Amino acid sequence: MSDQSATLPLEHFIQAVQSQLDKAQAAMAMKARNLNLPLTFAIKDITLDLRAHVEFARNEIRIRPAGPADTQASMFHLVFTAITRPMIEENATTLSDDPEARQIDELKDDSLTEENRRQLEWIGVRTVDKLQEMDSKGGVGAIGRVTGLPVDRLRQALARASAPALEHVTPVEPEISGGKHQFLRVRGHNLMGAPGQGSPRVMMGNTPVAVIKASARELLLAPQAHQWAGELSVSHGEGTAASLAFDLSPFAPPAPPQETGGAP
Amino acid sequence: MNTRRALSDTLVDVVDGIGIAPGPGLRATSIELTLPVEISMEEQAGEQVFLADLPRFIYRTAFDHVPSTLTVLWQEGEPT
Numbered sequence: 001m002s003d004q005s006a007t008l009p010l011e012h013f014i015q016a017v018q019s020q021l022d023k024a025q026a027a028m029a030m031k032a033r034n035l036n037l038p039l040t041f042a043i044k045d046i047t048l049d050l051r052a053h054v055e056f057a058r059n060e061i062r063i064r065p066a067g068p069a070d071t072q073a074s075m076f077h078l079v080f081t082a083i084t085r086p087m088i089e090e091n092a093t094t095l096s097d098d099p100e101a102r103q104i105d106e107l108k109d110d111s112l113t114e115e116n117r118r119q120l121e122w123i124g125v126r127t128v129d130k131l132q133e134m135d136s137k138g139g140v141g142a143i144g145r146v147t148g149l150p151v152d153r154l155r156q157a158l159a160r161a162s163a164p165a166l167e168h169v170t171p172v173e174p175e176i177s178g179g180k181h182q183f184l185r186v187r188g189h190n191l192m193g194a195p196g197q198g199s200p201r202v203m204m205g206n207t208p209v210a211v212i213k214a215s216a217r218e219l220l221l222a223p224q225a226h227q228w229a230g231e232l233s234v235s236h237g238e239g240t241a242a243s244l245a246f247d248l249s250p251f252a253p254p255a256p257p258q259e260t261g262g263a264p
Numbered sequence: 265m266n267t268r269r270a271l272s273d274t275l276v277d278v279v280d281g282i283g284i285a286p287g288p289g290l291r292a293t294s295i296e297l298t299l300p301v302e303i304s305m306e307e308q309a310g311e312q313v314f315l316a317d318l319p320r321f322i323y324r325t326a327f328d329h330v331p332s333t334l335t336v337l338w339q340e341g342e343p344t
Binding site for chain 2: 015022023024047051068070073
C-alpha cells in the first residue's frame with residue numbers, strides 16, 4: 001500500500017500504534033532477559049503530534065498521514081500511557097458481551113442499513129439483546145433521538161429481532177450408557193414468547209411435539225418415533241414461526257411393536 | 265519503496281543508541297526524548313504497520329515529509 005493512497009479508521013490506526021509499542025516493549029524485555037540485566041527501560045508515556053488528514057465519513061473517524069505536498073494537514077495529538085492488566089480488564093468489561101449473544105450486525109434486513117447499525121454500535125448497542133433490553137425500558141425513543149434513526153425503523157427491526165430463530169437440533173444423550181435416545185434439544189433465540197404468551201407451539205409438519213422444558217435459548221422436546229426427521233416449526237402467539245429441517249432418524253428409538261388384533 | 269522503520273524498531277534502536285548501561289555512582293532512572301519523525305502506514309502481511317522513523321535528510325526538499333513529533337518517556341523497571 002502506498003503511504004498516501006488510503007485513509008484508515010482511527011481505531012485501526014491506534015491499534016497499529018499499540019501493536020508497535022507492544023513489540024518495542026517485548027523486544028526490550030527480551031534483551032534484558034537474554035543479557036541477564038536486573039533492570040530495563042519500559043515505555044511509560046508516548047506522545048505523537050502527527051501531521052495527518054482527519055476525515056469523518058459514515059460515522060467513522062478516518063485518518064491519513066500527511067504526505068510531503070500536504071501543507072494544510074491537521075495536527076493530531078495522541079497520548080498513550082502504559083496501564084496495568086487490571087486497568088485493561090476494568091475498562092474492557094463493556095466489550096465482554098455474551099459470546100452467544102446475537103450481534104447487531106446480524107440484523108441484516110431491510111429495516112436497518114449498515115450505517116444504522118454503526119450508529120447503534122456507537123451508542124453501545126452492540127447486541128440484539130441490548131436493543132431488546134432498551135426497548136423493554138422504553139428506550140427506543142431515546143435511541144431514535146440520539147442516533148437520528150427513525151423510531152418506526154427501530155421498531156420494525158425489533159419486531160424482526162423478537163421473532164423466534166432456530167439454530168440447530170441435537171439428540172440428547174441417554175442417561176444410561178447404551179440406552180435409547182428419547183429427547184431432542186433445540187437451540188435458538190426467542191424460543192419463549194413474551195410474558196403471558198405461554199409456552200411455545202412446536203410442530204413437526206402438522207403434528208404437535210411435546211415440550212418438556214422451554215427457555216429463550218433452548219427447548220427440550222420429547223418427539224414421537226416418527227418425529228425424528230422433518231421440518232420443525234416454533235411459534236408463539238400469532239407471531240411469525242421459525243422453521244428448520246433436520247434428520248436425526250438414526251438416533252430415533254425403535255418404534256413400539258404394533259398390536260395385532262386381540263388375544264385368542 | 266518505503267524504507268522507513270516501524271515505530272517499534274525506531275524506539276528500540278533509539279534507546280539502545282543512548283547507551284544507558286549503569287555506571288558506578290550514576291544511574292539513569294528515566295529518559296524523555298522528543299524527536300522529529302516521518303510517519304506513514306504500510307500494509308505488511310495483511311496488517312497495517314505504523315512506520316515512524318527519524319528524518320533521513322537534514323536539508324528538506326519538497327519531496328520529503330514534514331516531520332511529526334514523537335515524545336517518549338522511558339522509565340526504569342524490572343524486565344517482565
